[in-house]
Amino acid sequence: MSEPQKDATPQTPSERAEARTIFWRGFVQMLPGTTGSFSTGLICGAAAIAAGMSSLSSMAIATFGFAGTAQLVVVQLATTGSTLVVIALAGLIVNLRYAMFSLSMSRYLTHMNRRQRFIAAFFLTDPAYALSVARFTQHPDESPRIRYEYYMGATLAMGIGWFAGTGLGTALGAAMPASWQVEFCVPLTFLAMVAATVRDRATVVAAVVGGIVSLLAVGFPYRGGLLVASVAGIAAGYVVESWQRR
Amino acid sequence: MATTLSTLDAWILIAILSVASFLPRASFLWIAPNLPLPEPLKRALRFVPAAVFPALIMPAILINEGAIDISLGNAHLAAAAVAALVSLRRGNTFVVVLAGMVTLHLMQAWHASGL
Known part of the structure; x- marks a missing residue:
């Protein structure tokens, strides 16, 4: 398997037409999930303003961080007077799941040039990852180039929801009523995606163990429980699959 | 502070x-x-999405004021249960989220009314 590394840019007109089609398919199929990124942005924007950040820095942290949960965690820690080291570690821990997604994605998105890999990495989000990998598993014959287009379409939809939400949240600031509880859209969005990731007995076990351990580990500092629960779920699924193979 | x-x-x-x-x-x-990866790590990767999403969801729906709350009084649990049912009936994400949010607000209005 020593195929030469070439980039995934479409060459012929028919390739470009196919790429456009699949890009917009990813975009459209991600649209329902943008309710989650929009509401996360709304909360993050409002929280940044409430913490005393300017409109410019609220939009800047949303752009350069591009991470809803981690942004909420670091802003909250900063306003409660945590040290920089603690804030940085907490942000890193909350985002560590992206290293797992990054590894998983890199197996599907091969043959990309450096710029494409940078964009794919920078804008990696949970919903676009979940949607894309669900498609990649259902269509294993699609080329890396087609996969990249699909993922980029999904990512554009996520980005639009995120920046629209952040913009509105920043503008509304603390004026947004807490009683709306828009933050609950986030777990509901993930809930809608579970069915696509659970396919057989081993993945069911991974999901159940991940869920249970996350409850037991809920008191862990800096949302470290998420990481512990993920590793426990992955290990459980792995063990079940090993048993089944015998 | x-x-x-x-x-x-x-x-x-x-x-x-x-x-x-x-x-x-x-x-x-x-x-x-x-980076070449050992076979066991590749196999483990298959379980990443299956394990991570429930771990993100469960605390948000079952933890109420710092403790596990499995009761009708937990409006988030009721909302998630309705959303899960809609999801199993192949509802798309938007319908799932909408069903969950409507249930959440109905349950909280019901609790607030004291009926």
């Missing part, structure tokens, strides 16, 4: 989050894409 961030604090925070978000995302997609 919560304090208000200065301009300098805000930009330091932006720098910290940028690095803390980009490094994990870039790890394999950008920094080391061709």
